[in-house]
Each structure stands twice: as structure tokens, then as C-alpha cells.
Amino acid sequence: MASTTRPRRKVRERREDVRNRVLSAATEMMADGTPYTELPVQRIAERADVARSTFYLHFPDKSRLLIALAEQAVEELFGEAVIWWRADHAGGQDGVAHAMRQMIAAYREHRRVLDALGEVAGYDPDVAAFWRDRKRRFDEVVRDRLDAERRAGTVDPAMDVPATAQVLIWMVERTIAGHCRHDEGPGDERIARTLARVIWLTVYGMPPSPPGVPREPAAP
Template identity: 85%
Template sequence: MASTTQPRRKVRERREDVRRRVLRTAAEMMADGTPYTELPVQRIAERAQVARSTFYLHFPDKSRLLIALAEEAVEALFGEAVIWWRADHADGMDGVAHAMRQMIAAYREHRRVLRALGEVAGYDPDVADFWRRRMRGFTEVVQERLDAELRAGTVDPEMDAATTARVLIWTVERTISAHCHHDEGGGDERTARTLARTIWLTVYGVPPAPPVRDRVS
């Protein structure tokens, strides 16, 4: 009986090729200036040289296409920050500043997809669920580090690790998104350094001493 391994491999390779072509085509069309919400499936399929029915075999709807595009973009956005949170922090504030520079650069590279992700997540439950899950995953990385610092006694013992992690993740993401939307790049370094200072002081800063009250004689 002849082996079916090679035919199956070829089918799998063809499917992966079609998927890559569709994703690349959608990204190129967005790079040309067409907003994601204005990309018709038919135009994407025609430019990718696949049948409309073939498109739907890989992506049941445009939400699934956006999620597939966003996987790489979101990973690139938070990748360097995850590395920093898991490092030893021996390089102090310079290390987190480097991570912020990388996040800003990644956002600029994938800005069209990330903007579409934020827009569509506002009304599409599948895209919103994807975005929440990914943000929750990155928040858990930060919380794990904060919990470890609390156990080591290197941060304020009154810190609420879970809430602090959420505030930091959303502050960074929203700040970079707004910054890249309104700034062409001239303020990137200032923004990176300011975010770095905010993160560092939030985690490792010493809380202010309580005010001294005058004794009543």
C-alpha cells in the first residue's frame, strides 16, 4: 500500500501557502492606505489569487483574518517588554527604556493592524476576546514578577500586584498607541524615557513618608 505521507504534506504546504498569501495581501493593502474595515473579502481574494470560497476555508470571516494578522503584531509589540520583566533588572531604568523604545518601534511597524484591532475590538466580540486574552497574558507576566519582588522584599509590601500589573500594561499600551497616532517620531525618546521612569518608580520607588502631624499639647 502506497504511503500517504507525501500527498498529505503537499496538501498542508498548499494550505499554508494560501494562508500566507492572504495574510500578506491584506497587510499590503492596508499598507497602501486602505483601512481594514474597508477591505472587501472579494478584493483580498482576487489580489491574493485565490477563490473567495478558498478564502473562507482559511478565514471564516474578516474577524478571523484580523486576529491572524494581529497575532504577529501583538507579539512584536510586547515581546521586548516580556523579556525585560523576566530579566534581572541589573541595568536599572536603562533596561526598561530600551524595552519601551522597542515597543514604540514595533507599534509603528504594525500600526495599521494594531489600530484596526483596537477599533474592531470595540464592536466585534471575537476580536475583543482575542485582545483581552492577549492583554491578560502579558499582565500575568508582570504580575508574576511583582509577586516575586514582594516575596523578596524588594518592593513596597503594600503593593497590590494584580492591580499594579493591569495599570502598567494598559498605561503603556494606551500611551504608545496615542503617541504614535499623534507623533511622527520626534518624541519617541522622550516618551520611552518617561514610560521607563513611570514603570521603574511605580515598581521600585519608595513611597512617601506619611505627613508629620503637630502634636496637640
């Protein structure tokens, strides 16, 4: 049994090594300034020190390579925000500001991959499906929390939960992407706190009361 398991483990390790080398090579080449769409498979394979045929054994096409690169990038982009949406919000805007800082940092670290993901998703159905699925998963987290808050009476009962979740996700993702393209870092804290305030007021702010009725804002 051991003699059978050991060769299988070695084969698996070799496959993982090749896969990691290809991913590292593509990442390094993009870090050098080459846009993902301009990376030829042959050059990626040469940088990874693998044969072109070996590349295709692991990645049938460049779309699958981009999806593999984007897996970690997207997880880190949404990870801290998911934690905040599922957490106790007793900390107020400070908690969401922390999540926004982490999202900005993740976007900066993986900017080239995330920019390529957004570009290629515009015309590649496989990449588009991957990106839609990851945003859908995040959307479900936001919707679940907003539904729970509405049932608890801590948000405006008239809130359109699906639309609110969609607007918040689009706003945050597009704002961070645009900010990171035009700001090298000095404005990160300002953007994080502004996003936090907008999110907090959108979720927990209440519409004005009718004239003569005291306004009692909801508190989570």
C-alpha cells in the same frame, strides 16, 4: 508510507501558501491606506489571487483574518517587555527603556493591524476575546514579577499588585498608541525614557518615610 506522507505535505504546503498570500494581500492593502474595516473580502481574495470560496476555507470571516494578522503584531508588541519583566533588573531604567523602544518600534511596524484590533474589539466578540486573552497573558507576567518582588521586600509592601499591573499595562499600551498616531518618530526616545522612568518609580519607588525616619529606597 512515504507515498502517503508526500501528498499530505504538499496539501499542507498549498494551504500555508494560500493562507500566507491572503495575509500578505490584506497587509499590503492596509499599507496602501485602506482601513481594515473597509477591506471587502472579494478585493482581498483578488489581490491574493484566490477564489472567494478559497478565502472562506481558510478564514471563516474577516474577524478570523484580523486575529491571524494580529498574532504576530501582538507577539512583537509585548515580546521585549515580557523579556524585561522576567529578567534581572540590575540595569535599572536602561533595561526598561530598551523594552519601551522595542514596543514603540513594533507598534509603528504593525500600527494599522493594531489600530484595527483595538477598533474591531469594541464590537466583535471573537476579536475582543483574542485581545483580552493576549493582554491577560501579559498581565500574568507582570503580576508574577511584582508578587516576587513584594515577597523579596524590594518593592513597597503595600503595593496592590493586580491594580498596579493593570495600570502599567494600560498606561504603556495607550501611551504608545497615542504617541505613534501624532508623532512620526522624533519623539520616540523621549517617550521611551519617560515611560521607563514612570514604570521604574512605580515599581521600585517607595512611599515617603514618616517625619524623622530616614528614607531608604528599595533596590532590586
